[in-house]
Amino acid sequence: MPATPSNVPEPSRTDPALIRNFCIIAHIDHGKSTLADRMLQLTGIVEERQMRAQYLDRMDIERERGITIKSQAVRLPWKPTEEADAAAAPHILNMIDTPGHVDFTYEVSRSLAACEGCVLLVDAAQGIEAQTLANLYLAMEHDLTIIPVLNKIDLPAAQPEKFAAELAHLIGCEPEDVLKVSAKTGEGVGALLDEVVRQVPAPVGVADAPARAMIFDSVYDAYRGVVTYVKVVDGKLGRRERIRMMSTGATHELLEIGTNAPEMTAADGLGVGEVGYLITGVKDVRQSKVGDTVTQQNKGAEEPLAGYKDPKPMVFSGLYPLDGSDYPELREALHKLQLNDAALSFEPETSAALGFGFRVGFLGLLHLEVIRERLEREFNLDLIATAPNVIYQVRMEDGTEHTVTNPTEFPVGKIAEVEEPMVRATLLAPSEFVGAIMELCQARRGNLQGMDYLSEDRVELRYTLPLAEIVFDFFDALKSKTRGYASLDYEPTGEQVADLVKVDILLQGDKVDAFSAIVHKDKAYSYGVRMATKLRELIPRQQFEVPIQAAVGSRVIARETVRAIRKDVLAKCYGGDISRKRKLLEKQKEGKKRMKVVGRVEVPQEAFIAALSSDESGDSKAKK
Numbered sequence: 001m002p003a004t005p006s007n008v009p010e011p012s013r014t015d016p017a018l019i020r021n022f023c024i025i026a027h028i029d030h031g032k033s034t035l036a037d038r039m040l041q042l043t044g045i046v047e048e049r050q051m052r053a054q055y056l057d058r059m060d061i062e063r064e065r066g067i068t069i070k071s072q073a074v075r076l077p078w079k080p081t082e083e084a085d086a087a088a089a090p091h092i093l094n095m096i097d098t099p100g101h102v103d104f105t106y107e108v109s110r111s112l113a114a115c116e117g118c119v120l121l122v123d124a125a126q127g128i129e130a131q132t133l134a135n136l137y138l139a140m141e142h143d144l145t146i147i148p149v150l151n152k153i154d155l156p157a158a159q160p161e162k163f164a165a166e167l168a169h170l171i172g173c174e175p176e177d178v179l180k181v182s183a184k185t186g187e188g189v190g191a192l193l194d195e196v197v198r199q200v201p202a203p204v205g206v207a208d209a210p211a212r213a214m215i216f217d218s219v220y221d222a223y224r225g226v227v228t229y230v231k232v233v234d235g236k237l238g239r240r241e242r243i244r245m246m247s248t249g250a251t252h253e254l255l256e257i258g259t260n261a262p263e264m265t266a267a268d269g270l271g272v273g274e275v276g277y278l279i280t281g282v283k284d285v286r287q288s289k290v291g292d293t294v295t296q297q298n299k300g301a302e303e304p305l306a307g308y309k310d311p312k313p314m315v316f317s318g319l320y321p322l323d324g325s326d327y328p329e330l331r332e333a334l335h336k337l338q339l340n341d342a343a344l345s346f347e348p349e350t351s352a353a354l355g356f357g358f359r360v361g362f363l364g365l366l367h368l369e370v371i372r373e374r375l376e377r378e379f380n381l382d383l384i385a386t387a388p389n390v391i392y393q394v395r396m397e398d399g400t401e402h403t404v405t406n407p408t409e410f411p412v413g414k415i416a417e418v419e420e421p422m423v424r425a426t427l428l429a430p431s432e433f434v435g436a437i438m439e440l441c442q443a444r445r446g447n448l449q450g451m452d453y454l455s456e457d458r459v460e461l462r463y464t465l466p467l468a469e470i471v472f473d474f475f476d477a478l479k480s481k482t483r484g485y486a487s488l489d490y491e492p493t494g495e496q497v498a499d500l501v502k503v504d505i506l507l508q509g510d511k512v513d514a515f516s517a518i519v520h521k522d523k524a525y526s527y528g529v530r531m532a533t534k535l536r537e538l539i540p541r542q543q544f545e546v547p548i549q550a551a552v553g554s555r556v557i558a559r560e561t562v563r564a565i566r567k568d569v570l571a572k573c574y575g576g577d578i579s580r581k582r583k584l585l586e587k588q589k590e591g592k593k594r595m596k597v598v599g600r601v602e603v604p605q606e607a608f609i610a611a612l613s614s615d616e617s618g619d620s621k622a623k624k
């Protein structure tokens with residue numbers, strides 16, 4: 001039953017009692033975006049003919065991968081079924097679609113802070129998964145009203161009764177209170193919107209106080225500059241007003257203010273409890289940071305809203321153009337991506353083996369994968385990425401400290417201790433896989449913290465693990481050991497001292513910086529042997545013998561040899577024609593251009609790529 005637009009109150013004058021701010025939280029693929037689509041349709045703000053699947057996911061990469069990366073907010077007018085009186089003002093439901101992946105937890109957390117309630121969506125054929133739990137805990141931390149909902153009840157494999165009981169047990173309600181919907185057919189979605197109005201509390205704020213609005217998202221738009229999404233907590237923000245960002249003190253003029261309904265619609269202002277966007281003409285999202293508080297420049301608020309955090313990169317990788325002449329384009333592309341991604345950081349770096357490139361910091365592996373794919377696809381760059389690594393704190397015996405984001409910077413000399421970042425991981429799986437998961441976590445230096453049965457056949461395991469052990473192939477190993485049934489979520493829990501060493505790989509006695517890695521002492525040998533063997537297979541035979549060595553400091557721990565070969569391209573060319581000889585030599589020269597020269601050894605580009613992207617050393621394809 002579409003609401004008549006004439007009835008919808010102006011965002012600057014809406015009675016907060018009529019506003020409901022909510023978000024949908026769910027495990028990946030449980031149907032959040034599809035449910036959001038149905039809500040857009042049901043509230044009548046998107047006409048049937050304009051509707052397309054995943055309306056709110058605008059980035060190409062979001063559509064192709066079917067995942068939500070940036071959160072979005074939409075203002076939906078909704079008249080609850082019991083008061084379908086045409087004259088009554090509709091309620092305003094501000095729906096915030098949140099990203100679902102672990103890398104973006106901070107964004108989820110800020111989106112939650114903008115809401116009073118949430119819809120906890122669970123696939124009725126799959127049940128509770130690791131991110132269902134992680135998001136639920138986040139929602140509880142923010143004291144949100146939680147509406148449990150089972151989705152996909154149209155599927156033949158759905159088991160709504162079983163999972164309603166599981167969900168009810170988890171959040172402490174009755175199984176009858178769990179709503180059942182199909183985001184695909186639309187069944188139950190109207191009833192869900194009615195429940196949002198009934199259960200989610202209206203926002204509270206002080207209308208005549210200085211304005212305080214929390215930024216929960218900011219995106220870069222090529223035409224309009226940065227679009228900042230805010231929730232107004234106190235006071236009111238109006239068009240043309242001058243505003244101040246409280247974390248940096250920077251001031252801007254509000255060129256436009258409005259709401260997404262679902263396209264950007266300008267308004268006079270935003271009042272208490274409203275969710276909408278601001279445009280100030282800034283060109284870089286780092287000037288409009290998620291979590292920051294916006295207030296007026298004059299007579300603004302003194303105290304910012306709580307909870308602001310600077311995004312902190314957790315995983316680093318070197319990115320190098322395959323073709324050295326693409327370096328300026330790579331720099332340009334990274335600058336462009338940074339406009340829209342405050343968490344992306346980079347600095348120039350050179351590698352003897354790979355040439356000029358950048359050391360890039362990411363929130364996690366998916367973030368890395370997404371950035372790499374965007375660089376390759378949107379900017380047409382061919383890249384080599386070095387194996388991802390985490391940040392280490394190294395304390396020397398003389399008291400100096402080093403922060404290491406690149407294995408080649410690992411200090412030499414007397415090291416007192418090395419600290420590495422740890423995570424608290426939650427793993428969920430059917431109980432038959434408990435043994436396999438424990439074995440895997442043990443092998444990755446994990447420490448079991450606890451274990452709970454959510455129902456008789458589903459188990460939650462909690463581990464602390466070094467982040468470095470997860471960033472490589474942990475997720476793939478977990479999936480293959482549990483036939484895809486296990487799910488994983490993790491959050492950082494600080495640093496811990498560990499016995500770590502740097503392993504170098506040498507070709508003909510020359511260090512190849514791109515292959516250096518920081519690993520646990522017990523794993524140094526296996527890393528060394530693995531890399532040496534792999535390189536022996538990948539490096540073509542040269543005209544002299546090439547020893548491949550793995551070393552910790554000056555101690556060699558593994559060795560392989562590529563035997564010599566003399567390749568005389570003129571061998572088959574008996575006497576005669578000089579132009580033919582020249583042609584063969586030219587061809588050989590062409591081939592050599594594709595080689596990287598390390599010391600005196602020629603290593604084909606492909607060998608670098610293959611060695612750096614094998615499953616043991618950093619294949620991070622599409623972690624979902």
Ligand SMILES: Nc1nc2c(ncn2[C@@H]2O[C@H](COP(=O)(O)OP(=O)(O)OP(=O)(O)O)[C@@H](O)[C@H]2O)c(=O)[nH]1
Nearest residue numbers: 028029030031032033034067068100152182183184
């Ligand atoms: N049969 C059925 N399929 C559904 C339903 N809801 C969603 N799906 C399908 O489930 C898949 C995942 O849905 P999405 O809406 O993309 O899931 P999501 O939770 O937004 O995923 P992320 O954005 O990656 O977090 C899609 O193929 C949908 O078509 C439903 O009610 N019934």
